[in-house]
Amino acid sequence: MANQKLDKLDKQILRLIADDARIPFLEVARACNVSGAAIHQRIQKLTNLGILKGSQFVIDPEKIGYETCAYIGLNLRSPEKFDEVVEKLRNIPEVVECHYTTGDFDMFIKIYAINNHHLLNIIHDKLQPLGLARSETIISFNSAIDRQLPIMDIPVSEEDED
Structure with a gap:
């Protein structure tokens, strides 16, 4: 998808709601010095x-019993079956992300498991039957940085340069 042209108001709105997705639109309108209707339209x-x-609430997996976070690089025996494999991955609730990648893997997934034994069962019972040539698992001990992309880094449109 092409880069979208955003003006100063769009960026200000994005900054405010990225900081607090539950901020009332009227509060956003006051901060932006525009009407509530303008915020709704934007x-x-x-x-x-x-x-x-x-918008969504973010559940902390560890707080509900999923203590193991793992990233798994997957190599498929038949890479032409990407779409089929992705559909099967969608049916594995522990898989929370899937990326097509360059480098050593055809795709890279992120999963949460209750513990290492559960992780082993997911790999053995749910991933291996997908037709993997090989996989490599990396367990995450802790997420040191977990944030939204900062809005200030969005390129400025030509209208903003005036």
């Missing part, structure tokens, strides 16, 4: 453009 525009992908 939020709708940003959603329609695919810049905003919804």
